[in-house]
Amino acid sequence: MKPYTAVENSFTQIKIKTYKVMLPILILATTVGIILEDFNDTNDMVNQYSLPILFFWFVALYPLLLRMNSRHFKYIEYCTFVLLSGLFLLKFWIVVHYQLGIDGTYGLGEFFDWIPLYFIFIFFTFNGKRALSISLLFIWTTLLIATYEIATTHYNRLILSPLIQFHLSNLVYVIALYFLQKLKEVFLLADANKKAANTDFLTNLPNxxxxxxxxxxxxxxxxxxxxxxxxxxxxxxxxxxxxxxxxxxxxxxxxxxxxxxxxxxxxxxxxxxxxxxxxxxxxxxxxxxxxxxxxxxxxxxxxxxxxxxxxxxxxxxxxxxxxxxxxxxxxxxxxxxxxxxxxxxxxxxx
The missing domain is CATH 3.30.70.270 (Reverse transcriptase/Diguanylate cyclase domain)
Structure with a gap:
């Protein structure tokens, strides 16, 4: 048996409980976003398509989550990660290419208020250095997109500030989450060891x-x-x-x-x-x-x-x-x- 098996199983159960609480909130958030898009008539193509996609994905996930085997849970996480990564990168490119610095727009928009949750999800889905590497790859990709767009389309010094703040704040999120995950592993391992010390290995009863x-x-x-x-x-x-x-x-x-x-x-x-x-x-x-x-x-x-x-x-x-x-x-x-x-x-x- 791997030494971290009990730790991994414990954390998987924590994640499933967390998602059961969070998914209704995310469903509500996407519903509100869809209504506001229609009400404000912004003609934002990414929001018009991404919000309904996310809504239906979250709605489909919830009943699965209630009866899902923890062994299969990771595949749902991987699919969700791919979907969210694609939507965030697409939205980032469109904002930088078509919106940032145009008609006095010098912010990335409310869509990216959810970016900390995206990094939290990465560290929920992957462990340790893999989560760190994937997060840094995402930041590096957005940095390349921003650098390319600034160099080839329109340079405006006013757009540098939101882009710099975006990347630096994301870097802080990732570093903090990495060390929090390390701390989590220490506590979960200690909890697993405590349970092992107090549990009879054959009957799984208290010893x-x-x-x-x-x-x-x-x-x-x-x-x-x-x-x-x-x-x-x-x-x-x-x-x-x-x-x-x-x-x-x-x-x-x-x-x-x-x-x-x-x-x-x-x-x-x-x-x-x-x-x-x-x-x-x-x-x-x-x-x-x-x-x-x-x-x-x-x-x-x-x-x-x-x-x-x-x-x-x-x-x-x-x-x-x-x-x-x-x-x-x-x-x-x-x-x-x-x-x-x-x-x-x-x-x-x-």
């Missing part, structure tokens, strides 16, 4: 470290707490008979089954080996015992091929006023082993 920290946090906040400590009955026999791959499959299936059954006030974590811990927040021992019995019956009624029915034994206890974490967990552990010694596949409270 013992995370559960212990969560338990400490809830105790400090004064929450009413109880825990359900359970492990899979006869798990060694499963490994011996079917092999460790099937044993791992059983752990994953049990994890998924129980996690999907729990509500938001209960957190399931892998405690170690075939042991699991449910932290039940704002539940007493009796209420947690009811939950443990639900889980026990759920496992008893579920077949996991090729093993068949897998059962578990449960120990339940409640955090008391004079408890420390170790005494609290030791009590749950004793209840679990009492359940084991009493015939397994049952719930005991201490």
């Amino acid at each position: 013992r470290r995370y559960m212990h920290e969560l338990l400490q946090d809830k105790i400090q906040k004064g929450n009413k707490l109880s825990v359900i400590l359970f492990d899979i009955d006869n798990f060694k026999k499963i490994n011996d008979r079917y092999g460790h791959d099937i044993g791992d499959l059983v752990l994953k299936e049990v994890s998924h089954l129980i996690k999907s059954h729990l509500k938001s006030d209960s957190v399931l974590g892998r405690w170690g080996g075939e042991e699991f811990l449910v932290l039940a927040i704002n539940r007493n021992a009796a209420e947690s015992a009811v939950l443990a019995e639900e889980i026990r019956r759920l496992l008893e009624q579920t077949r996991i091929e090729p093993v068949g029915v897998v059962t578990s034994s449960f120990g339940v206890t409640e955090f008391g006023q004079n408890d420390a974490i170790h005494s609290f967990l030791n009590r749950a552990d004793k209840a679990l082993y009492e359940a084991k010694d009493s015939g397994k596949n049952q719930v005991l409270i201490r």
